[in-house]
Amino acid sequence: MSERTDVADWWRTKIIDMEPGRIALRGHPVQELIGNRGFAEMIWLMVTGEEIAGHRARIFEAALVAAVDHGPQAPSIAAARMAATCGIGLQSAMATGLNMLGDVHGGAGEQAVELYRRAEAAGPQALVDTLDLWRAEHGRFLPGFGHRFHKPVDPRAPRLLALVDEAAAAGEVPGGYADIGRAIEARLAAERGKPVPMNIDGATAVIYAELGCPPPLARGFFGLSRSVGILAHAWEQTEQGGRNKGPTPPAYRWTYDGP
Amino acid sequence: MSERTDVADWWRTKIIDMEPGRIALRGHPVQELIGNRGFAEMIWLMVTGEEIAGHRARIFEAALVAAVDHGPQAPSIAAARMAATCGIGLQSAMATGLNMLGDVHGGAGEQAVELYRRAEAAGPQALVDTLDLWRAEHGRFLPGFGHRFHKPVDPRAPRLLALVDEAAAAGEVPGGYADIGRAIEARLAAERGKPVPMNIDGATAVIYAELGCPPPLARGFFGLSRSVGILAHAWEQTEQGGRNKGPTPPAYRWTYDGP
């Protein structure tokens, strides 16, 4: 009934088509994808609508692998572990952690893609100006650089950049963003007189920039990746047991400084 | 200072070890994992602490691929699309959808693993009794079977079971849970006089049972898988635009049946 398509149109999508007994994802019958696509390839296909293969698939998978966890001091991991002791399901504990990946905690990847693109458009001679302008607009921290713990090097960054170099050498990504990332890292070290290492957001942003991702997807893909560590920790905590786990051992309280 | 380890011990973990410049995940330096492990392999390693390879890796990856999406009529997908129009970050929109994967919406995988294990322990001759006893305890629906839309067959189930058959023929999984799943499907069809198809929870539960997963991980892995579709839809909605998207076009209101 053509006059009633308004309700169906409200939920229109290019992602999935279904009839009873048939499911097609991005135009592919689901049974042809199962067993023939890797999970990382499937993620790219679902989110972008395009195929990914070869070196492009390899660096995308590397970005997903690299960001899975940074330990229980990270607020998202800590919160998921605490949630796992509160009597909610494992998925809700995962959601608790995932929900905390905001602008400050993982959001820098999106901003770093934008910074790299601006640096690419301005050209290498203008890098110092590009960085200064960014800081004039956004404040003194450059997204994707600096780590309060991993000094002088975050071990994930050089490995990810080496894979990008390989992909560029094979002609499968345009190249250049790894150079931009390294140039920013060098500039920051020169300015500060000490290393300001490229962090996980900065390194994966190189990959996402090379792959042509819209910047917000850097956040989304980080969310998928870190959800793995969140699940691993929530499950480990479940097996360890505990009820209403707080942030510190129960013998510790807090300092009250009120009236 | 040994007397202060209580605070560190409160967050003890076997998953991750770190020092400045060093990150080891399940005992592997992160830079050795990056580029050398697939994302699905990494998920298994992080969550279970064990390696997965060969046919075992293949069926695990197939389970992850199979469950990514079931369209915007699913409450988790619909909610994530609506959330994407409300001015929260992409990760928070993902968390909104993930948080809805409760006992009813995806939780059946965990229960199906338990049902299969009970059926395996009781043996094939006792299948009818096993099913009757389960229903006496839990109600008339068997977890993992029946679909309000995909009739007579959910296309994901036979494909996933065929991959399990291959893995069993290669001697890499014990085998038997695929048979149990098919036997339950046959029994239900005989009881009802019409197909009661194995659904995505029932089919992936066969895989998780073959892999020796603790039942709750069937929920956790489903959460990771469906998060892909949730991200894809949240991002598509973001690109489509919209503000405060409701469940139906704005011209539709609701039926008020109060005082």
Added chain:
Amino acid sequence: MSERTDVADWWRTKIIDMEPGRIALRGHPVQELIGNRGFAEMIWLMVTGEEIAGHRARIFEAALVAAVDHGPQAPSIAAARMAATCGIGLQSAMATGLNMLGDVHGGAGEQAVELYRRAEAAGPQALVDTLDLWRAEHGRFLPGFGHRFHKPVDPRAPRLLALVDEAAAAGEVPGGYADIGRAIEARLAAERGKPVPMNIDGATAVIYAELGCPPPLARGFFGLSRSVGILAHAWEQTEQGGRNKGPTPPAYRWTYDGP
């Protein structure tokens, strides 16, 4: 168009009716409620559809006031404070905390209402049997009793029960649940040889039982109440500042006990 009411009927409700320029909540024009109802009265009206006044309103408001906070060692409060440093909105930080109020962390109120009703039906002579049967079914902890910190008395419980006594003396609640609560507390103290104090879930459950609430609403109302503390702490943390606040000071790490 009568043939199209299926879409509107899918979202039918007795709670709210609207036309352009008109909003009625539970049958009352919103402008008549504004300025004429207290917030607690409004909560009761919205959720139950009924009016509340006098002593009944007073004890309901007392239950809401009593449960607002238990400090940053509570996982919900700690998580909300951490979330407030991650770059998500204040409401998302609130949702992070609220989502953690599961079966273990606040869910006991619902169970305690059920326990009290069972004890009321069985009568005071059968109390010991009622408690033993409950523990045979549910495990050794009785919901609503025992506190790992407040010993020998949780100061909220006697005050809340005194207000229930006043309401019963005025004939506005049936009475009896406060007695049941006190009798359970006395029985537990006799069994263990030390106080097992009625906690906030047990004390507010007395009120919800007196008011005739369906048990799950004890959870829902607790969620509204604790959301106040969650907001207060998330806001205080926002003003204190911090980025990616973890559970312990950064100098503390975790104990790694893996391979």
Added chain:
Amino acid sequence: MSERTDVADWWRTKIIDMEPGRIALRGHPVQELIGNRGFAEMIWLMVTGEEIAGHRARIFEAALVAAVDHGPQAPSIAAARMAATCGIGLQSAMATGLNMLGDVHGGAGEQAVELYRRAEAAGPQALVDTLDLWRAEHGRFLPGFGHRFHKPVDPRAPRLLALVDEAAAAGEVPGGYADIGRAIEARLAAERGKPVPMNIDGATAVIYAELGCPPPLARGFFGLSRSVGILAHAWEQTEQGGRNKGPTPPAYRWTYDGP
């Protein structure tokens, strides 16, 4: 041990102090608050650390009452109803809805407080310039004004403003923000040649501005208020039943417009 206060200091707070058997909230023993403070007064005390009474308490309570619900077409309410059918707890269903109250869906209150303060600082003669400058910076919509449904008047706004007028007449709030709100509404109507009604965000922002709230608390208080409607709808849906409730009746699907 003074050398160990770093752990306790990490969670320092002015909100709550505790010892076994003692709980003090903002300096008040909890048993003195229970039964002596209204829930709205308690919210203000907990969040701001200050007392509220008289007309100030009345307009704060009015703001909380006014915003509780806007029906199941609102994405937060719809999502909470869907969540209630997915097998997660009532609090998690509430969190699902609350998490969706982002910049677009309720965040306008915070922005409106900022707009009003700017208008107040610039003075009434400069109102047109103030509004033009705001729109040059933020886009063509002014926060707190305009409603796609309630035309020509949102019934909540004039009632809330009338209460503010009373409070100002009594000398308990400085006054002036209600005038600013009305002046903006008049200016917009003149510009567009049709009413652009002050909406719930704009009206409650007048109250929060009069009370001297930091702008972000307009978001937080809205979250508390709307949580009431979210709970009411989640509970009504629970009682109606349903499993995996989607956004439209199951007979409706979505329009597929992909490859």
